[in-house]
Amino acid sequence: MTINKAISVYFSPTGTTKKILEGIIHGLQAAVVEHIDLTTPTVKTMNFTIKQDDFAVIGAPVYAGRIPSIAVQRLKKLKADKTPAAITVVYGNRAYEDALLELSDLVKEVGFIPVAAGAFIGEHSYSTTANPIAEGRPDTEDLIQARDFGAMVSKKIGEIKSLDAIATLPLPGNFPYKDIVALPGISPIILDNLCNLCGACATVCPTAAITVNTTVLTDKTLCIRCCACVKSCPIEARVMEDARIIKVAQWLSRSFQERKAPEFFI
Template sequence: MNIYAVHLITFSPTRTSKQVGEAIVRGTGLSEITKTDLTLHPAEKLEIPETTLVVVTVPVYGGKVAPLALERMKCIHTSGAPVVLAVVYGNRAYEKALAELDAFISERGFKVIAGATFVGEHSYSTDKNPIAVGRPDADDLRFAENFGAKIRTKIETAAGMDRLYTVDVNRIQRPHQAFFPLFRFLRKVVKLRKSGVPMPRIPAVDVELCNHCGYCATHCPAGAIGKGDECSTDIEKCIRCCACVKGCPQKARTFDTPFAVLLADCFKRQKENRVIL
């Protein structure tokens, strides 16, 4: 069977998920490309044709799909369009995020024909506490493009839509996780929580460095920062994606959480990307 169009749907505050999605799309070789970026705005009511391949890429926060990403996809539906799902996590674990995305997307009429888990630089990563820095890197993106090419082959070799088989994303191979670093991380998390050390809920702002350029307000996916009031962050809206921290031209914003230290210490070994199709 032939499909000529591909539609990329992504939520990507720090551009890791977007890079992965764009690489998958490139790999398919399909020329008719539509993109829906949900990072700053929800999708309007959108009905996707059955003859369009859809690629959905989202970040993982705390082992779950970013809740705001799901909220902004609620109005997207189809009557059987094939979809590829990819979750991007910060080198710790994606837990049940891929299965969660599968259930959400399937409820909206999509046919899941492939799934993937990719590593992206962690939102909490800093120069002092690096966590999967620079990922997805060139090798990751080549891997994503090859994945896209395999998806195109799967579609072309199917005799028809009814022969384009779905996948069970729960059967995807998990990346290798050494026992002792994980045990050390869990033990330290328990100790940290018992200590009563207050956890930051929003980024801190150095008012001496902030020049009110408005970058953070423009790029905050949750609308937690107001234009002209860049030194404040709405604690109820902030999703701790750290887009404002990583993108601030003046380096005026920081998110100094003890979890960054633990993640950098316990998950130094880089995990592998995995796919199922």
Template sequence: MKIKSLKLVCFSPTRTTNVIIQGIARGINQSTTMEILDITKPDARKQQLQTSENELLVVAVPVYVGRVPTLVNEWLNTIEAHNTPTVCVVVYGNRDYDDALLELKGILKKRGCIPIACAAFIGEHSFSSSETPIAVARPDASDLNHAEFFGRKINEKILSISSIDQISDMNVPGNYPYRGETKTWIVDFIAVSDQCTQCGVCAEECPVGAIDFENSSVIDTEKCILCCACIKRCPQNAKTMKPGLVKDAAIRVSEKFKERKEPVFFL
């Protein structure tokens, strides 16, 4: 099957999902036009994506409490695809991806995509810190090798078929109806120390515009999705987790899920 272009879509507040999708793209190595649409920032999510059967779409999203994040779900449901061969990828913080991969696959099928491959990768958990390490520094070299290998297998599959009609549906783990809630807690959990210089990096990095550009101590907890990008990207390390609900969750995950998990593929 001839593919004229490769389109990559990712939501990646802390960069882990972006790194994975780039690794997969290197493995696919199509000698075609490649377009990257990073929908992390609010303005990027104003764009609507349209794709055809002559394009290969790769969509990678993080797992939030075992599900596709609500705001990502909303954007994905605006895609207009026309029998587009699609790769579904979720990235989780070494706990579990639960129903997220099945949910992502279902969303994209409804939008006109034809899933040809699915995968779950591991990235450093959003709640990970020096106090509560969870999958630190992942994706690492081994993860990226897996990503490139997965990309090569996708390419082999595409070359082995003459048309999208030859693709049969694949089973991936998960339950339907999906379990749990996609909405995150509304909680004041970020402490800002005197080291804050009001540089504005955190406000710029926030994927939902929850941080005031003039005063980075002002955080809209209604908008916040607990991605911790502001904590991880602060050049002064001025933001940390306050004691409470989120930090307690970080401690639990750090203690319970120490054993390294590996990427899984469905082709």
């Protein structure tokens, strides 16, 4: 088999998953590349059909050892036709637990055949200057590994005669998956004295939770605490100040300083 068209499919509020997928796609060296960005709220009303002779690279971040529920809902908008896929989770240097297995099960449900899987590391959404967690990742080394993974996937696809012969990938994780952790009522806030109402935070919010008029309003019931708004504010006027999240960030920063390496299942 050869890869003619690669389709990069991702949910990536703070952009680390997207960067890893770019590295993988680089290594695949497909002639044509298309993107399906499931991060923007407008995809809620869309459906996507992926053909059998395409190749998909599918990525999502890890939230509490799982795929974020909103990413699950949006990935269910895809309809594939026994399309081969490489699947990837990106986590903040703590653990990915059941997320890769969950992503594999999910993509199979919508018609893909996972031929390779990877777990990569990205700067933690809760990372700040005061509590750095995997700061700056994926870095150059990570992106080289993503590219190498893409090249390995390309080689594997080149050697496949029939997709029916693909063995199930031996992925870590358990089913039933671990329980989803709900933290309702928490969202970042703005520092009124700094905010200039530029609207950048509203533009990147994956759930359209933010409205900017004469002030910035956040619908906490929609917030998934992805921190895209915090990281996108050009003047650091948006912060995650909730004491529970700061405590978690301090613990993560203290406990997970040792650099974890990407893992491949191929």
